Amino acid sequence: xxxAQLLIMLATIAPSAQDATPRAIPKPQSVxxxxxxxxxxxxxxxxxxxxxxxxPASTTGDYTAAMSEAVQAFPxxxxxxxxxxxxxxxxxxxxxxxxxxxxxxxxxxxxxxxxIVVRQGGTDRGLRAMERGECDLVGVSRELPPDEIERIExxxxxxxxxxxxxxxxxxxxxxxxxxxxxxxxxxxxGTFSLTHxxxxxxxxxxxDLDPDSPLGDKFVPLHVPRQTDGTMQxxxxxxxxxEEVQTALRYDEPTPSSxxxxxxxxxxxxxxxxxxxxxPRARIVPMSDGPGKPFVAPSFQTLRDRTYPLWRxxxxxxxxxxxxxxxxxxxxxxxxxxxxxxxDLCADMSMVPVPIADxxxxxxxxxxxxxxx
Amino acid sequence: MxxxxxxxxxxxxxxxxxxxxxxxxLAATVLVGAGCGGQAKKKASLAQQAQLRDETMTxxxxxxxxxxxxxxxxxxxxxxxxxxxxxxxxxxQRRIMNGLRLLGVxxxxxxxxxxxxxxxxxxxxxxxxxxxxFWVNSGRARAIWGDRAIFVEQALRKAREDAWDMAARVFNxxxxxxxxxxxxxxxVRRGGTSFVAYVRFSEIATRKGENLIEEVKSGGGLLEPIxxxxxxxxxxxxxxxxxxxxxxxxxxxxNWQVLALSYEYLAMPEVQTLLAKAHAISxxxxxxxxxxxxxxxxxxxxxxAAGQLMDKAGPLTQNIQSIAxxxxxxxxxxxxxxxxxxxxxxAAGPPNPAAGPPPTLDEYGVLLEQVRQNLLEANRxxxxxxxxxxxxxxxxxxxxxxxxxxxxxxxxxxxxxxLISGIFVRVTWLLIGVGLVGGVAWLWARGKGKPx
Numbered sequence: 001x002x003x004a005q006l007l008i009m010l011a012t013i014a015p016s017a018q019d020a021t022p023r024a025i026p027k028p029q030s031v032x033x034x035x036x037x038x039x040x041x042x043x044x045x046x047x048x049x050x051x052x053x054x055x056p057a058s059t060t061g062d063y064t065a066a067m068s069e070a071v072q073a074f075p076x077x078x079x080x081x082x083x084x085x086x087x088x089x090x091x092x093x094x095x096x097x098x099x100x101x102x103x104x105x106x107x108x109x110x111x112x113x114x115x116i117v118v119r120q121g122g123t124d125r126g127l128r129a130m131e132r133g134e135c136d137l138v139g140v141s142r143e144l145p146p147d148e149i150e151r152i153e154x155x156x157x158x159x160x161x162x163x164x165x166x167x168x169x170x171x172x173x174x175x176x177x178x179x180x181x182x183x184x185x186x187x188x189x190g191t192f193s194l195t196h197x198x199x200x201x202x203x204x205x206x207x208d209l210d211p212d213s214p215l216g217d218k219f220v221p222l223h224v225p226r227q228t229d230g231t232m233q234x235x236x237x238x239x240x241x242x243e244e245v246q247t248a249l250r251y252d253e254p255t256p257s258s259x260x261x262x263x264x265x266x267x268x269x270x271x272x273x274x275x276x277x278x279x280p281r282a283r284i285v286p287m288s289d290g291p292g293k294p295f296v297a298p299s300f301q302t303l304r305d306r307t308y309p310l311w312r313x314x315x316x317x318x319x320x321x322x323x324x325x326x327x328x329x330x331x332x333x334x335x336x337x338x339x340x341x342x343x344d345l346c347a348d349m350s351m352v353p354v355p356i357a358d359x360x361x362x363x364x365x366x367x368x369x370x371x372x373x
Numbered sequence: 374m375x376x377x378x379x380x381x382x383x384x385x386x387x388x389x390x391x392x393x394x395x396x397x398x399l400a401a402t403v404l405v406g407a408g409c410g411g412q413a414k415k416k417a418s419l420a421q422q423a424q425l426r427d428e429t430m431t432x433x434x435x436x437x438x439x440x441x442x443x444x445x446x447x448x449x450x451x452x453x454x455x456x457x458x459x460x461x462x463x464x465x466q467r468r469i470m471n472g473l474r475l476l477g478v479x480x481x482x483x484x485x486x487x488x489x490x491x492x493x494x495x496x497x498x499x500x501x502x503x504x505x506x507f508w509v510n511s512g513r514a515r516a517i518w519g520d521r522a523i524f525v526e527q528a529l530r531k532a533r534e535d536a537w538d539m540a541a542r543v544f545n546x547x548x549x550x551x552x553x554x555x556x557x558x559x560x561v562r563r564g565g566t567s568f569v570a571y572v573r574f575s576e577i578a579t580r581k582g583e584n585l586i587e588e589v590k591s592g593g594g595l596l597e598p599i600x601x602x603x604x605x606x607x608x609x610x611x612x613x614x615x616x617x618x619x620x621x622x623x624x625x626x627x628n629w630q631v632l633a634l635s636y637e638y639l640a641m642p643e644v645q646t647l648l649a650k651a652h653a654i655s656x657x658x659x660x661x662x663x664x665x666x667x668x669x670x671x672x673x674x675x676x677x678a679a680g681q682l683m684d685k686a687g688p689l690t691q692n693i694q695s696i697a698x699x700x701x702x703x704x705x706x707x708x709x710x711x712x713x714x715x716x717x718x719x720a721a722g723p724p725n726p727a728a729g730p731p732p733t734l735d736e737y738g739v740l741l742e743q744v745r746q747n748l749l750e751a752n753r754x755x756x757x758x759x760x761x762x763x764x765x766x767x768x769x770x771x772x773x774x775x776x777x778x779x780x781x782x783x784x785x786x787x788x789x790x791x792l793i794s795g796i797f798v799r800v801t802w803l804l805i806g807v808g809l810v811g812g813v814a815w816l817w818a819r820g821k822g823k824p825x
Contacts, residue, residue: 094550097550097554098554098557098558098561101554101558102558102561102562118554119547119550119551119554120550120551120553120554121547121550122550176512226546254537254541254549254550254553255549255550255553257553257557258533258537258553260510261505261506261509261510261530261533262530264505264509264510264526264530265505265509265526265527265529265530266527266530267523279510279511280510280511280512281509281510281511281512281515281526282510349561
């Protein structure tokens with residue numbers, strides 16, 4: 001850019017330099033004003049708006065009184081007298097890795113000599129790693145069926161303990177400006193499935209989903225996590241059992257956070273991610289189990305009463321030692337997670353606390369009673 | 374019966390001879406096939422090695438990727454910012470947009486010219502991912518630019534896609550997930566920060582992050598490991614390239630700094646007050662003719678008042694004009710600096726500026742000095758490396774490589790010899806076998822042909 005060009009540019013950005021010169025008669029057409037004294041917020045004010053304040057990752061301000069009450073139902077955590085030391089290895093599903101890292105970090109503040117390593121490896125990979133003895137605790141973002149528990153117990157010769165940590169949901173995300181009122185299971189099948197066996201209506205454009213959509217006949221680009229991801233597996237099991245994912249206009253995203261980011265940036269995007277991944281610029285579409293059934297959006301209430309069709313538990317899975325006892329430090333970490341402090345952190349990270357009544361009686365004494373150090 | 378039997382015997386005999394020949398052919402096929410099979414296996418193995426070699430990436434390739442990503446980021450931000458700023462009446466919106474592109478682009482070029490190739494990659498990933506969290510996901514872009522935000526949102530998103538695609542060529546799936554986890558965790562803890570463009574992976578990385586980098590550097594990912602002997606030469610070459618890279622691109626966004634300065638002037642409270650007063654005066658003067666016509670006698674008084682106001686407005690206007698003049702002078706300084714950079718480029722070489730915040734106009738001279746120093750350093754490094762080639766030190770460093778290469782050649786020769794001798798032995802045995810069988814068949818046929 002030459003100096004002359006710059007001066008021209010400066011002249012355009014500061015029009016008042018000429019316009020401010022008093023001109024009396026005749027009356028000018030208009031005087032362009034530089035909006036330095038705009039009524040709106042300043043940059044600094046915008047950047048510091050309360051809704052952008054930490055924690056910014058996914059919280060949308062739904063830490064309600066009911067949530068608070070649910071958190072307070074958990075017992076307080078009492079640290080054990082001799083401090084824990086040593087290493088504890090956790091492998092978690094992509095949805096659980098970040099919250100477990102934060103929980104582990106909080107636990108680590110109480111026990112500085114304890115080193116907790118959290119890796120994000122997916123549910124299935126985590127379980128396999130546990131069977132091979134490569135990790136001590138697995139974060140599993142789905143139900144663990146009895147036959148799978150039995151298989152692991154047979155393979156390892158050890159007892160398996162499954163502890164619910166929080167509740168989450170598999171959600172369909174769109175851009176916040178997309179007014180799609182709801183989506184049925186059949187429509188999901190028609191949109192995401194290659195063979196769409198549950199419906200005859202193949203969905204490729206927005207007006208196939210919603211005739212009133214302002215996106216009209218724009219194509220529906222699908223942003224999905226990898227098919228090894230627990231979230232995607234749960235979605236496929238629900239919306240397209242035994243079918244392949246559509247290949248046209250499909251974008252395989254490296255992580256669920258990337259899915260939601262795509263929905264934030266692209267007005268026509270649709271994606272699959274977890275409830276805890278939500279962001280202000282992406283909207284979760286209410287879901288219906290089928291024609292005639294109500295559309296339900298995921299929330300604290302609909303997850304707790306299981307009316308949202310695609311709710312799922314966040315479970316922690318661990319193995320006993322050969323004698324049948326569970327490792328004390330791992331159990332104590334679980335005790336911390338299922339304490340008021342731990343569940344408060346979970347709620348902060350957009351997860352819904354599990355109803356305390358859902359925690360098996362076998363586990364509650366472990367949770368409430370501090371183990372011998 | 375006997376004739377029949379004989380005939381039968383003849384028939385069996387001919388079948389037996391054919392079967393025998395078939396077996397012989399089969400054996401030969403198996404023997405030759407075994408050789409070919411071995412060859413095929415070796416070919417497959419070589420193909421696998423070639424594929425692996427194709428999948429791994431050298432530092433030079435990664436460096437080029439990183440540079441091209443920085444350029445791509447520049448074009449994305451340039452396109453988005455032009456759309457946001459064009460015909461935009463809001464100075465604030467233009468100011469923030471200019472700030473975002475200036476910080477983002479200078480940060481990206483800063484990363485692309487930082488000393489370590491792999492760190493460049495993870496820094497670029499961290500910055501674009503965090504920028505997406507900060508500007509796109511949170512809705513900040515929308516709050517600031519309204520409908521025009523879509524250009525910024527999509528540009529940042531595309532940058533993120535490119536960065537992660539690039540990462541997938543160096544990190545394996547598990548390492549990518551770890552990388553994402555590190556960035557996400559940092560964002561959850563520190564997301565309130567408003568200066569994400571200058572966050573570096575070293576800030577984000579815990580011990581796990583450092584291990585991740587080391588793992589990839591030592592060949593645990595898809596990056597080709599480098600041996601220490603060639604590292605110095607490669608580093609020198611890369612330093613030189615980075616210097617050229619930086620020197621060529623600095624002028625691209627230097628103008629944005631001047632623009633940022635202009636916006637800062639306009640945003641100053643004193644200037645805002647001046648402009649507000651100027652507008653008020655201007656409005657009043659604009660309305661004056663109507664009032665004169667309406668109010669008759671009062672007009673003279675008002676005209677006198679208007680004259681006084683105009684007298685006061687004059688100096689205000691001069692103040693505003695002086696801002697433009699000062700900005701013009703700043704531009705002259707930049708132009709002079711750019712000429713200096715161009716002269717340096719023509720003279721020889723380049724720079725590798727240390728990581729830091731984007732250079733301001735006041736720091737421009739310092740930056741150029743850094744550029745010059747880096748140039749000299751790169752040259753010195755090259756000279757040192759060049760002189761080493763005549764010395765024993767480098768010869769000694771190269772010796773293990775040479776002996777390794779020779780060992781490989783010997784291995785290949787040995788394997789080839791073995792293969793050839795194997796084939797020779799097989800062919801010899803095959804010929805002997807054929808000869809023996811032929812001889813026996815001939816003898817047998819001859820024996821049968823003799824009258825009993």
